[in-house]
Amino acid sequence: MGFGVALLLGLLYTLHPVLREAIRALNTVLQSISVLIWIVVLVMVFGVLSPLPPILVASLVALPIVLAAVVAGLDSSSRKLAELATMLGANKLQYYRDFLLPSLAPSLAGATRSALGAALRISVVAEAFGSSGGIGYMIANYYNLAEPRGVFAWGTILVVVMILLDKLLLEPLEKRAARWSIEA
Amino acid sequence: MEHRGIALRVTSIYKSFGGRLVLNGVSIEARRGEVVAIVGPNGSGKTTLLRIIAGLEKPDKGRVEIHGRALLVFQENLLLPWKKLRDNIALGLVYAGLPRREIERKVSEAAKLLGLTEYLDKYPWQVSGGTARKAAIARILVLDPDILLLDEPLAGLDIRTRRALLERIVAIAHEKGKTVIVVDHSVEAVAPYADRIYIMSYPPTRVEASIDLRKTEPGKRLSLVYGVLSELGRRETLGTTRGEPRAGT
Numbered sequence: 001m002g003f004g005v006a007l008l009l010g011l012l013y014t015l016h017p018v019l020r021e022a023i024r025a026l027n028t029v030l031q032s033i034s035v036l037i038w039i040v041v042l043v044m045v046f047g048v049l050s051p052l053p054p055i056l057v058a059s060l061v062a063l064p065i066v067l068a069a070v071v072a073g074l075d076s077s078s079r080k081l082a083e084l085a086t087m088l089g090a091n092k093l094q095y096y097r098d099f100l101l102p103s104l105a106p107s108l109a110g111a112t113r114s115a116l117g118a119a120l121r122i123s124v125v126a127e128a129f130g131s132s133g134g135i136g137y138m139i140a141n142y143y144n145l146a147e148p149r150g151v152f153a154w155g156t157i158l159v160v161v162m163i164l165l166d167k168l169l170l171e172p173l174e175k176r177a178a179r180w181s182i183e184a
Numbered sequence: 185m186e187h188r189g190i191a192l193r194v195t196s197i198y199k200s201f202g203g204r205l206v207l208n209g210v211s212i213e214a215r216r217g218e219v220v221a222i223v224g225p226n227g228s229g230k231t232t233l234l235r236i237i238a239g240l241e242k243p244d245k246g247r248v249e250i251h252g253r254a255l256l257v258f259q260e261n262l263l264l265p266w267k268k269l270r271d272n273i274a275l276g277l278v279y280a281g282l283p284r285r286e287i288e289r290k291v292s293e294a295a296k297l298l299g300l301t302e303y304l305d306k307y308p309w310q311v312s313g314g315t316a317r318k319a320a321i322a323r324i325l326v327l328d329p330d331i332l333l334l335d336e337p338l339a340g341l342d343i344r345t346r347r348a349l350l351e352r353i354v355a356i357a358h359e360k361g362k363t364v365i366v367v368d369h370s371v372e373a374v375a376p377y378a379d380r381i382y383i384m385s386y387p388p389t390r391v392e393a394s395i396d397l398r399k400t401e402p403g404k405r406l407s408l409v410y411g412v413l414s415e416l417g418r419r420e421t422l423g424t425t426r427g428e429p430r431a432g433t
Contacts, residue, residue, distance in 0.1 A: 083240055084262050087255060088276035088323070098275070102266045179309050180265045 001055070002062030002119065003112060007104075010070035014100065024071065030064040039126045054126040054134060058119035065118065069111030073104045081182070102180060109177035113170040120162055135161075190251060191216045191331055191363035192237065197246035199232055206232055207243070208388035214331070214380070216251075217361045218398075219354055221374040224384025230367040231259065234333045237365070252330025252363075259335040261320040263308035269319045270295075270304040276327045294322040298352055314345035318352075325356070332356075334366040338373050350377040375409045376402045383409075383418065392416055 013023045038060050042053040081103060085095040127136025135158045142150030192214040199207040206229040214220040224230050235241040237248055238256035263272050270291055277287040295301045298318040303311050308319070317337060324332065334353070338346045350366075354377050357364045368374045375381055375397070383393040393412050397405045 080258065080260065080262060084258065086240075087238070088327070089279040090275070091279070094279060098267075099264065102264065105266070179307070182260075182262060182265060 002059035002115065003066050003108075005059070006063050006066035006070055007108075009067055010074060010104070011096070013071060013074055023067070027064050027067050027071070030060070030067075033060075035061060035122050035125070039129050042126070043129055049132050051133070053129070054123040054136070057126040058123040061122045062115035062119040065115040066108065066111045069107040070104055073107035074100075103182055105177040105180045109170075109174040113166065113174050116170060117162060117166065120158075120165075124158060189215045190249075191218070192251070192254065192365070193247075193249040194233070194237065195247040195249070197233065197236060197243045197248070199229065199236065199241070199243050201232075205388035207236075208390045209246070210384075210389060210391055212382050212391060212394070214363045214365060216330075216363055217357055218379040219357045219364045219366065219377060221371075221378035221381045222365065222367045222384060223369065223371050223374065223381060224389060225386055226369055228384045228387055229389040230369075230384060231335050234335050234365065234367055237331075238333055250331065253327075254331035254333055255324045255327060255329035256333040256335065257321050257324050257337060259339065261308070261313075261316045263316055263319055263323075265308045268305055268307055269300065269311065269315075272308065272319055273300075273304075273322045273326055275323060280327075290326045291322075294326045297325070297356060298322050299348075312345075314341050314349065317341060317345075318349065321349075321353075329362070331363045331365065334364065336368055337366060338368060346373060350374070353377070371409050371413065372406060375406045378405070381409060383413065383416065392418070 009023050009026070012019050014020075035057065038057050039053065042056050046052045046056075081099045082095065085099050090098065124134070124136035124139070127134035128140035129136075135154050138154045139151050139158075142148075142154065190213060192212075194210065194212045197207050197210045198205070210229075210233060212220070212222065212233075222230050222233065232241060234256055236243050237250070237254055239254075240256065263269070264275075267275075273291045273294060274287050277290055282290075291304070292301070295304055298321060300315065300318050300322060303315050303319070308316050311319070317340075321332075321334070321337065332353075337349065337353070341349065350373075353364055353366070356362055366374055366378070371381065371383075379396075379398045381395045381397060382391050383395070384390070385392045393416060395409055395412055397408065400408050
């Protein structure tokens with residue numbers, strides 16, 4: 001969700017200088033809001049039993065990381081690519097489809113790797129605060145029952161899941177996307 | 185006809201960036217089928233001049249008269265790494281809505297002309313810098329421009345690749361009647377291949393010398409240009425590119 005919203009904001013970023021400044025400001029605000037605030041507010045809004053707070057918190061944590069990467073990618077490549085697209089006679093849609101969006105792949109892949117790691121870690125905290133399931137909930141549950149073995153077991157599962165996700169999916173994805181860097 | 189044979193005429197172009205005058209009344213011209221080299225030090229506004237000719241930049245003052253279509257090959261290759269060379273070269277033809285068979289024919293023709301045929305199914309990150317450069321040129325060449333603008337096409341290439349590339353560019357200009365404007369910072373690289381060479385001054389840039397090389401044998405062109413550069417006291421500033429052997433050695 002954070003990824004999709006970041007991409008959408010990134011596209012808006014290319015449309016007008018005013019939008020560009022607004023999106024930069026929005027990202028600064030998002031980066032400065034504590035995760036704790038998001039968790040408390042979302043649990044209050046959706047309730048303890050809702051599965052939404054962990055999902056939304058993960059998205060809100062991922063969003064500024066991915067958005068910063070999208071903005072950096074756009075700033076570094078869009079002018080020259082836009083000129084090339086013009087030179088070749090591409091229309092706006094062709095420019096976005098063939099040039100701009102694929103050119104964001106390397107920075108997006110790197111940011112996704114960081115964002116997903118951060119989002120997973122934070123979503124566990126959100127689950128512990130207010131949820132009826134998930135690794136965070138189980139860790140909090142065993143903590144309340146004073147069962148350290150349960151806490152360590154679920155903690156280990158979390159670490160293994162994160163390592164597997166990184167090594168089997170995110171790292172290969174990042175390496176593959178690095179080939180898509182436009183060379184001078 | 186008054187302009188018979190003239191492909192490009194740039195008259196008294198002025199351009200400033202942030203209050204800093206870069207082009208100070210630059211005038212150049214090129215005839216059809218000519219290879220024209222514009223040589224000047226780094227930062228002398230050569231790229232800006234090409235961008236003005238290509239319509240990517242507007243001059244503050246002056247006139248650009250183009251007979252036909254002028255397309256620029258950027259200093260950076262800007263090949264799309266997610267597309268094979270074949271698809272990179274075909275991009276402009278696809279956007280022009282040409283039938284697939286026609287696109288394939290034009291791409292093959294351009295690839296043959298530039299010695300790219302065996303690399304067409306490779307991705308840009310699988311080929312050398314020289315091959316990528318040729319593909320960037322082919323991508324513009326298939327669009328059949330009347331004037332081909334090349335911004336430092338030799339940058340980063342070894343001396344052998346430079347020569348091979350320039351020989352092909354000269355052949356394209358002379359055989360297909362294309363006007364080629366090539367910008368570089370070293371006279372040695374381009375003088376033996378150019379029909380005319382413009383020497384640019386330090387910024388704010390003006391044309392310091394225009395040398396017609398058409399009646400001079402390719403092997404003697406560099407000496408002629410060196411003679412002019414010596415008179416201008418510029419030989420050292422526009423001579424051998426650092427770390428590269430001189431042409432013919």
